[in-house]
Amino acid sequence: MIWRLKEKAKDILSNETGTIFKEASLRVALVYPNTYEIGTSNLGFQLIYRILNSITNISAERVYLPDSEDIKLYELGEDLFSLESQRQIGEFDVIAFSIPFEGDYINVLKILELSKIPFRSLDRGEDYPLVIAGGMATLLNPEPLAPFIDAFIIGEGEYITREVFEIVARREPKCKTLERLSEVQGVYIPSFFKPIYNQDGTFAGHLPSLRVQKRFVDDLHLHPAGSTILTKNTTFSDMYLIEVSRGCGGACRFCAEGFVYRYPRHRDKDSIIAEIKKAKEMGRRVGLISPMLLDHPDLKEIIAEAKKEGIQASLSSLRADALDEDMLETIRMSGQKTLTIAPEAGSDFLRRSVNKHFTNEDITRSAELSYKFGITNLKLYFMVGLPGETDEDVKAIGELGKAIRGVFPRGKVTIGVNPLVPKPWTPFQWAPFPKLKDVERKYQIIKDEVKGASGIKLSLSSPRLFYIQALLSRGSRRVSRFLELALEEKGSYTKALRKWESNPDFYTYRERRADETFPWDFIDHGISKRFLRKEYDKSFEGRKTPECVVPICKLCGVC
Template identity: 40%
Template sequence: MAWKTDKFHKRFAESEIGTIRKPWKGRIKVALVYPNTYHVGMSNLGFQTVYDLLNKIDHVVCERGFLPTDKRQGSGRIITIESGSPISAFDVIAFSVSFENDFPNLLTILEKAGLPLRSSNRESPHPLIIAGGVTFFLNPEPVAPFVDCFLIGEAEAILPRFFDTDLPDLLNQDRTSCLKTLAQNVPGTYVPEFYNATYHSDGTFRAVEPVLDVPVKIERRFLKDLSRAPTCSAVLTSDTTFDRTFLIEVSRGCPHGCRFCSTGFVYRPPRFRPLSLLEKCMQHGVSMTDQIGLVGASVSDHPEINKLCSQKFEKDIRISFSSFRADALSPELLSVLRQSKVKTATIAPDAGSQRLRNIINKGITEQDILNAAETLVAEGIPNLKLYFMVGLPLETMDDVEAIVTLCKQIKHKFLKSSRARKRIGEITVSLSSFVPKPFTPFQWVAMDDIGSLKSKIK
């Protein structure tokens, strides 16, 4: 189907390698929407993975939509990159959401698409609005009134069943029958309108109970074995944070279990992809670009990371890491960072004092942090980013002061190493406030109040 597209979407489409275009006829049409701009969405490997997975299903055609960057873009309409079609023309609109901050954008997109915001006000022929992503493993309730159904779990473990060959028939039924069949037959499907929340007399939450014959508990779906499920970039474009970098997920979850961190708990057990699969992914990536990004909660924990990075290719490639631990900088990893001309490395002490790092189970010492800062700069990485939080449980003002002290100590090491290399880069300190996350040991800890946070940041 041909729709009038615009110069913004044409520019995005023309700058891409790997765009998937499939004929619409006879297929379920899915608009996969990232509730933020093209640049942000295309930097998200989870979003790209869903795009690839859906298009691998023969009877599905999946196109991508994003929040317009500015008013000139498509006159504010939400149209897809592949065919320039309005998302309201699709059978299904699938939101892929990784961050709670994007929740308001989900509503903006529904409004711009001309669709009723509330699920209860939509009916056939409106598209089915579904949503998935890690933010909904944690808590789908903030946007529950606006979504017809959530897919709770990892995409590979739930999408093939959800989009099986009966879905075209179900989409022709009335909305409630379609959703009921999905909720009853596809584990991980949560239809908010089929559940009621109940509360104690003091107003505190009691339970969520089904009002129809659907599962009492929604099972979070996850892939037990990643060894046959590569997760890599589907589309390369310069218009992302990673600029034509081919991303490869090396692992899912994290073995460290920092007590504030949802990644360390919702993706349990941590799973690592085998070297043989990752080598194949890397070869595929090298056929498309010379920049490889290894992605994972803690890439340096992969047991064969050094072997993976020492693969030889016919051309020079640059390898970057989404994360590494301050206590895991092996000579091999440092050599890869040096060869890849990485400009900025991130260290996340998270807390300033050892006392508080022990409380949050961070598992790194002050010496690990100082050694990492000194070594990274000595290896030629000029800039450092430091991540800290305030408002952590059991924090005192001494712990807050310790952030300043630690930054000064890091600066001292940084300058010593920088002067030796005759180049002084920048240290960026990022300070955020602790937010209690579901499923972590700190989930019931109250958040610090704004006045207290402000006084700590001063």
């Protein structure tokens, strides 16, 4: 069966532009713990692929989670292999995971299993590759994965990747390598630290007590911004992605990205236009990626330049309050037909509580305008389970959807709803995850409200999956056992929860004490915990916190 898997890999490669084929003395298997289609759509993963291969004595090859059909073939006895040279993972010197989402943690174990590599770092001697991990999920809280990973990279990868791999390339014994790595700013070696718990199961700290200062890149313009690999087999199908900015100054109280990538940075206009020209040479559309796209001071000029070059530019999620006729004309110029707006809450007060200060009137006006400017597909994102939420707030989601539908007559309106996951490093980190029954009940309120309204599509995310996400993002090192059980149970979280000796609700439903020590507190993101707590308290009053004003403001402690 191996030939079928290899043929498939070759077929994937034949559809790619930008693949790097390289042989070097240190071989790195760069793993995205999800499928090829999802992983290749991730710009961060592509940038790390390029950085690693730019180091002289290192070759990096990609590995993805096989799809379910192929997993069955691997389970018949084949070892998982890399895409570029189809070399078995166990033959690489390093396995480097890039993990953006907690939902992929189980896939990290699955990939180790398919590669016949022991999960726990303690069980991997010198004969096994060094296992390194980084990415957004572990930047927030690496502890649930701690027993499986030799070294975590905490922070943005542009510089630290080189520093780490230069040490690894010395090929010293693992313990020596880890010792050296522990001296690099932004590296966390979990086996060097023992977690301590209080009698009630809450986290007390690490021994020895530690702080790992995350890595931050303040000269983005010196680093690549665009896609490395282009292929039709991704979510964005052959689109050349360009990172326009990193971080967000909006201070939305639920959004981890808005806090751990502080302070916000825009790439300069010239470097973005240079990337657009590259896309043109390749004959591709471009996707401009940024959590605060409309805040870029030169966005209009950038889009005008793309238009001049004859390139279609697609814009990522937009803020309703910043959409004016000028901007919509710019969007029309780009040829984009779909617009995504994230009101988060149905009522103005609850929206203020997450620190978004535009109103239902603003959103409806933006929807009406966007319809006039040729947008035919409007996607609206909401959450339920926000602190202080009432049933009236939930009902207001449906009401707002209907009001928007009224001004968007022949277009398609999709209302997406999911439960809030109170993430580490956000002001909501003290809040509980909403009870599953309550989420279902709130979903029903929304369904009842839009019942009979034509042209509205409801897309309600699975509360159970979000419960697991809450467990994995808020858990301590003890949660690692749950992941092993989930893999033993062939990915069934329900069965794993039944077998697990701990109470998952302790990690999900429990509102944290104001003075509680969190398993992720040891990471130093530069943000003061007191600032985050104040933000949590302010949320109940719907009080506003201003956006970042770099470098004048000193509000959160980062600048």
